[in-house]
Amino acid sequence: MTAGNGRAAAPGDDAGGRTAAGAPTGQPLAGAVAGRGGAGDTVAAVVRQWHAVRPDIDTGPMEIIGRVNRCAALLQQAEDAPLRRAGLTRPEFDVLGTLRRTGHELTPGEIARETFSSGAAVTKRLKQLTERGLVERRGDDRDRRVAHLRLTEAGRDLVDSVLPEQLSYETAVLSGLDGREQSELAALLGELLVQLEGRLGAPRG
Numbered sequence: 194m195t196a197g198n199g200r201a202a203a204p205g206d207d208a209g210g211r212t213a214a215g216a217p218t219g220q221p222l223a224g225a226v227a228g229r230g231g232a233g234d235t236v237a238a239v240v241r242q243w244h245a246v247r248p249d250i251d252t253g254p255m256e257i258i259g260r261v262n263r264c265a266a267l268l269q270q271a272e273d274a275p276l277r278r279a280g281l282t283r284p285e286f287d288v289l290g291t292l293r294r295t296g297h298e299l300t301p302g303e304i305a306r307e308t309f310s311s312g313a314a315v316t317k318r319l320k321q322l323t324e325r326g327l328v329e330r331r332g333d334d335r336d337r338r339v340a341h342l343r344l345t346e347a348g349r350d351l352v353d354s355v356l357p358e359q360l361s362y363e364t365a366v367l368s369g370l371d372g373r374e375q376s377e378l379a380a381l382l383g384e385l386l387v388q389l390e391g392r393l394g395a396p397r398g
Contacts, residue, residue: 236260268366275358279351284310286355288318289327289344293352298331298341327351 236259240252269283276286291307292299299307305315319342322328327348333339344352367375 234260234263236263271366273359273362275355275362279355281351281355284308284314285318285322286352286359288315288322289348289352290356292328292342292344293349298343300339300341304342322348 236256239259240256243250243252243255273283273286276283279286281289287308287310288304291304295307301312301315301319304310304319305312308315310318319328319330323330326345328342329345330340330342333341370378
């Protein structure tokens with residue numbers, strides 16, 4: 194799902210560019226790291242405002258969910274520079290990457306499950322990627338309604354050339370945290386994701 198300005202809408206991000214808690218999402222990426230421990234970030238200011246008008250409520254969940262949403266919105270707004278140069282959107286690259294990392298043909302339904310996307314969204318992305326000569330389809334021998342997708346040589350070469358550059362870009366984005374902090378953050382987010390997927394199911398977009 195994308196917001197009106199072309200960026201993907203983060204969970205809790207409304208049409209006005211603010212999180213459900215009332216924190217703005219449309220600020221430059223550099224503003225995301227205003228201070229360690231959240232002392233000077235945007236969500237901290239929102240929490241202080243809520244405490245002023247509703248000192249009786251517990252804003253603990255907001256301090257976590259609000260920051261997750263805020264980080265997601267900023268990262269999506271900043272876009273993925275290497276992907277943009279390659280003429281790809283993040284969802285399109287997810288499709289190509291899925292076909293590359295699994296190493297075998299997949300049906301559109303399997304790609305939808307792997308990328309946490311709706312069938313309609315995957316169909317649109319596959320059409321665009323097929324027209325660019327990055328993906329090719331093969332009909333099923335027993336059921337003509339089923340298609341099997343695989344990367345073309347051009348698609349495989351594009352993924353292999355873009356992936357290292359994309360990872361370097363993401364490394365630079367995370368450079369404000371040292372290796373230990375990144376590992377701890379990855380572990381905590383992993384635990385949260387497992388719990389959310391178990392209770393809420395995988396997101397569809």
